[in-house]
Amino acid sequence: MTRVNHQHSKGPHEMPATGGDRPRTDHGHSHHAPPRSVEDHLRAVTELLGRSPWFGREPVRLPLEQAAGRVLAEDVEAGLDLPPFTNSQMDGYAVRSADTAVPSGLQNQHEQVDATAGNPGAADSTESLTSLRVGPTVPAGHAPDPIEAGQAVPVMTGATLPPGADCVVPVEDARPSGFHAQGATVSVPAGQAPGRFVRPAGDDVVRGTRVLRAGDRLTPLALGTCAALGLGDVLVRPPLRVGILTTGDEVVQPGTPRGPAQIFDSNATILRGVLADAGAEVVAVHHVPDDDDVLRALLAPEAAEAPHPDLWISSGGISEGAFEVVRRVLSGPDVAEFSEFLHVAMQPGGPQGLARVDGVPFVCFPGNPISTWVSWEMFLRPALTAVTGAPSTRTEVRVRSGDEFECLPGRARVVRAHWDGEVLTKVGGYGSHLLAAAVGVNALVILPPGRGTVPSGQDVVVRLLT
The missing domain is CATH 2.170.190.11 (Molybdopterin biosynthesis moea protein, domain 3.)
Incomplete structure (x- = not known):
């Protein structure tokens, strides 16, 4: 049987790594503060993104063949009837x-x-x-x-x-x-x-009619409408530029030699994929070992990436262990203008962090692959939709479950599932390390905090991913 290794947070029994011997000074939420609700954390992520440097960038004009998934920066009015003749x-x-x-x-x-x-x-x-x-x-x-x-x-x-x-x-x-x-x-x-x-001429669109609004996402049908109107290009909002950070001495890049106690980094690949689907532009990808000095040097103003990211996403290094490099570095006022590290009442994806460095938002996810992905789906993806207009909104429906689900007291539980239009089934288990088992997932079951089980045959809230 092939063994799949996964990224994970380090436990409290481990000692700080090189460069990480300074005391932790968390700003913002205490370790003992009540967990933040899923809804409140989504609002916090959305508010943080609302201060991104992305808002100062100018729209760009793109040919239609390069504009799929982008967001219009101006209204589109019909310059002719559609059809143009009877x-x-x-x-x-x-x-x-x-x-x-x-x-x-x-x-x-x-x-x-x-x-x-x-x-x-x-x-x-x-x-x-x-x-x-x-x-x-x-x-x-x-x-x-x-x-x-x-x-x-x-x-x-x-x-x-x-x-x-x-x-x-x-x-x-x-x-x-x-x-x-x-x-x-x-x-x-x-x-x-x-x-x-x-x-009849004009049966679809009459000349002078506004057919698309600024803020609309350019779907294939929207682009087809632009083409039918004779437009060769469109003015779109600039793509969000994103930098990705993964962390940990135990993590090595795919395709490189792996030590006996090391695993391959899957989180950077997951984040690249979801950001591409969201129409974002990944401008930097870095792996940071458990060394504060390395991360400090990476974030120093003189080391700023070109082009500059509008947002950083980190994976790992934010929990309660002794090697949480992201939490240690960003908690200090000498690096971040603002930071908070806390727990959200959700499983998986409970540990979360937010910060701002040189005006650029940091959204910090836990290190397990499924925790990273669920955090994206629950927080960053809908926040990007609210702030930038892309990606498109996920649909939530209530459907009858074909499986039993276990609730968690005090925490929402997000469960990977498959929905075939008739039957909802759980995919894999509840563990946040079960990456390969989640490949067939096309829905997330969102269980509210509670005790006991949701029996088979009962309606549950499902977020459709396709």
């Missing part, structure tokens, strides 16, 4: 509905044809047909001449409707069925209604 919804014959009208009392003067001819599955009935002469064919992309009285003009799907025509008869409804040469005679069902199978 066109056919079907392959068929454009006609004047008046030419197919059956005057009252004169129905018997029209040719009566057995509707079952050539259609063995049809009912035994008759229909009234109107004979018309075939006009010149109109392919899509070509401007037609006006229709003449008594004409049936072959038109293809999307082709401009000839001026004067007001309906389209599907080609399969013609008698004989199919397209015929100009000058031939074709019969169509009498009594065609104006507007049948016609797409």
Whole structure:
């Protein structure tokens, strides 16, 4: 069996590492303060991000092919009607509905044809047909001449409707069925209604209409609308620039030699992936050993990254152990303008930290891979949505569970699950180290604090991840 190693926080029995022998001086919340609620911590993260240097950066203009997932910085108004001209919804014959009208009392003067001819599955009935002469064919992309009285003009799907025509008869409804040469005679069902199978100009969008607002996320359909309006580029908000820090002497980079007591860093890869999905730009990734001096040097003003991050995300080093390098360094006023390290009433992801260094927010997550990922989903992702407009909001629904869930007194429990549209099942166990077991997760069950179990068959709150 292949063993999967995972990043973890260090226990209290371990001694400080090199450079970490100064006393811990936490500012903000005490170790013994009551845990913060999930809702309150989300508000705190959102408020911290609201002071990011990102707000001082100018919008950028991007070609459509580079703008997927970005957020508009200005409204988009239609410079033309959509569709820009009246066109056919079907392959068929454009006609004047008046030419197919059956005057009252004169129905018997029209040719009566057995509707079952050539259609063995049809009912035994008759229909009234109107004979018309075939006009010149109109392919899509070509401007037609006006229709003449008594004409049936072959038109293809999307082709401009000839001026004067007001309906389209599907080609399969013609008698004989199919397209015929100009000058031939074709019969169509009498009594065609104006507007049948016609797409009027401006049916979707009228010129001058605002179709997208500043702050809207550019989904594929939004980008398609911009393209249909003839736009080659759009003005978008700048991407959030993010720096990633992972920590720990026990952690080494994938692809490098691993010592007998070391594990590979999965958290940087997880954070890169979720940030890419969120439309952020990762501008720095660093691994910091359990050495305060290394982190201090990295955060010194003269070592500032170029381009400068608008946000730092750290993973690990914030709990109650003796080697919590992020907590020790950021707790000192000589490094951070503000910091707080606390517990949130949530499992996994209880230890959390917030700080600001040289005006740049720090959001500090615990080191277990699932704790890092759940913290992203519960706090940073929705905060980014509120502040920057991207990524899109997750949907929460109540669904009936197919599994039993254990609640936690005093803490919300976030459980990995799979929802197939009908049955909700737990994926893996509750442990925050169970990374490989979570690969099939597409939903998070959010259990409120409580005692006992939620039995199978009861409704639970589910956050859908797809």
